[in-house]
Amino acid sequence: MAAIIRLANEFLFPVTARGGGVGYTGGAVPVDGGIVVGTDRMKTIIELNVDDLYITCQPGLTTYDVQQAAAELGLLFAPDPASYKDSYIGGNIAENAGGMRTPKYGVTKHHVLGLEVVTGAGEIIRTGGRTVKNVVGFDLTGLMCGSEGMLGIITEATLKLLPMPEATSTVRANFTSMEAACKVLTKFTPHGLLPMAMEAIDKFCIAAVEENFAFGLSRDAEAILLVAVDGSREEVEKNARLIEQIISENGGFDVIRARSKEEEDKLWDVRRAISPSLMKYGTLKINEDVVVPRSRVPELVAGVERIGKENDTFVANFGHAGDGNIHVNFVVDRDDAEAVARARKCVSETFKLSVELGGTISGEHGIGYVKAPYLGYALDDATLAVMKGIKRTFDPNGILNPGKMFV
Ligand SMILES: Cc1cc2nc3c(=O)[nH]c(=O)nc-3n(C[C@H](O)[C@H](O)[C@H](O)COP(=O)(O)OP(=O)(O)OC[C@H]3O[C@@H](n4cnc5c(N)ncnc54)[C@H](O)[C@@H]3O)c2cc1C
Structure with missing residues (x-):
């Protein structure tokens, strides 16, 4: 992996990491060309430690593979996105995926102890470790969670396990x-x-x-x-x-x-x-995953229904209400340009409403290229500047996953 990234720096071509390819914001789509690095064959479990409650594995295992390997020894890997049979651990970490069990167990980042990462400069770094406690240096493990393949490529992960509830x-x-x-x-x-x-x-x-x-x-x-x-x-x-x-x-x-x-x-x-x-309701389903504090969810769902009605657009809602994360689906016919434009207006109004209610524009699907135009709804210029600085530090030549998040 490091050799590929070094080559990309030498010849300046983009590299996009791909896990299961079921991300909802187009993160694994190579919008600026270059090469896609699939992790399908990186499926080795390196260590499963029952006494110290962790598993170290490669990024190409599915969430389900890890859950099953842990369950065989009476242990629980808690993150459980609904896509668990298709999504990969690398993709889960890069998107900081949530799931059904989030109200009690949190999201993926709460279950990552350490990582091996190839940075955009082609350096191999190790973040965190095997212990639940670790405050040596900056929390680069946390930074990699939700980094959408833009800072580095995860080649190994040490994940926290728990005793399986009875x-x-x-x-x-x-x-x-x-x-x-x-x-x-x-x-x-x-x-x-x-x-x-x-x-x-x-x-x-x-x-x-x-x-x-x-x-x-x-x-x-x-x-x-x-x-x-x-x-x-x-x-x-x-x-x-x-x-x-x-x-x-x-x-x-x-x-x-x-x-x-x-x-x-x-x-x-x-x-x-x-x-x-x-998909029964139309050929284009725009699935947003806005999030608000749990007590504001009733206002969010009422507001989204109103937005759909005002813009004559079909909307269906479901999701992880317990952590405030609602999947708002505007469904239209993709060949009907006016209907698609109305649906996009609904998306923009829904994002504004979520921010007004004290929430934000994505709870678990990330930004990718799909939500990139709306990043400014949620982040101010000073915060964005810090993020862009971090990107430059990890990936000085902009090799990794260009065309995402900051456009
Ligand atoms: C039916 C369905 C249900 C879903 N339910 C949920 C849910 O409940 N909760 C939830 O959070 N999401 C859900 N999702 C979205 C999706 O499954 C998650 O975002 C998942 O984490 C993506 O994993 P992936 O392996 O498919 O990643 P991909 O789509 O392949 O990639 C996603 C991003 O991660 C990057 N990436 C992939 N591998 C690596 C790596 N090794 N190192 C660095 N970057 C990497 C890619 O470059 C890309 O930016 C659902 C999707 C579907 C289709």
């Missing part, structure tokens, strides 16, 4: 609106509860997955909330019952709880099936 339980409830479903998100903490996952799904997503997969969801529901907890068996039983009660007291109806692992998997299959199913 049990999990998922509760599903219907609501009369997305707003009503999202108002429940803040009702658990006064009871001392931090659910592992809290996902909201609107009626358009329900209709789309029903049509494709016939899960048996009620089409009368305007929204669904999925809430999951994990821990010891007794703890999970007690907390799941409490969650059912809190949801019922706060407008949820048809509340059900999975009684087996199969039933639980089925509830989550619904959630994972949404994104592809939405």
Whole structure:
């Protein structure tokens, strides 16, 4: 990898790293040409250490590969993007991917202990290490998380593992609106509860997955909330019952709880099936992943529905409501230029609304080239200047992934 980057510096051609290629902001697309470095064959697990709770591996393993390798030894790799069977660890780190379990476990950066990286100058550097605590020098590991292949190429990662919780339980409830479903998100903490996952799904997503997969969801529901907890068996039983009660007291109806692992998997299959199913509504799906503080999610979903109506554009919402990260999908016909222009206007208004509500324009998909024109909505000039300086330090000749983020 270092030899490739050194060659690129000598002949000044761009290099774009590619993982599973399922990023949502075009990060792995070589917009300025050059070469794409695939990591498909970098799939070695170098060490899996049960006593010290870490795995060291190459970047081309999928998230699922790492989860499975850890699970075989009774351990949990917590980050779980819905794309877990396709996305690679290198891509997860470069995008700082989130997932369903974020409310309790955080995002990818909270589970990366150390990295080996080839910088844009062709130097091999090692960041962090194998220990949970490490404050020697600047936190370059944190800096690499979310760096979108623009500072260096990750060639090895040491990831934090946790003991596998004994049990999990998922509760599903219907609501009369997305707003009503999202108002429940803040009702658990006064009871001392931090659910592992809290996902909201609107009626358009329900209709789309029903049509494709016939899960048996009620089409009368305007929204669904999925809430999951994990821990010891007794703890999970007690907390799941409490969650059912809190949801019922706060407008949820048809509340059900999975009684087996199969039933639980089925509830989550619904959630994972949404994104592809939405193509039923049009040939162009603009999937944004805005994020706001959790208490502002009801205002965000109401605002986005209003923006869609005002601009005569179909919008479907779902996502990781428990961490404030909603996937807003404007779906139109890609051949209808006016409809596409209206959808782009909706995107811009949604970004502004998210910032006004104290949030930002991306919770987990990153900027890539797709969101690059909107970076200024979220970052001021002084902050941007620092970021550009960091880019120059790592990649003085602008070899790595040009045409992304700063355009
Ligand atoms: C159906 C679906 C569901 C999704 N659900 C989620 C979700 O729940 N949460 C979430 O966060 N995202 C989600 N995503 C988005 C996507 O899966 C993540 O962004 C994921 O982390 C991308 O991984 P990848 O391996 O496909 O990366 P790629 O798309 O291949 O690349 C993404 C970026 O990482 C860089 N990169 C790749 N490998 C390296 C490396 N070794 N070193 C340095 N840079 C590198 C690339 O240059 C590019 O900029 C979803 C996508 C789909 C299609």
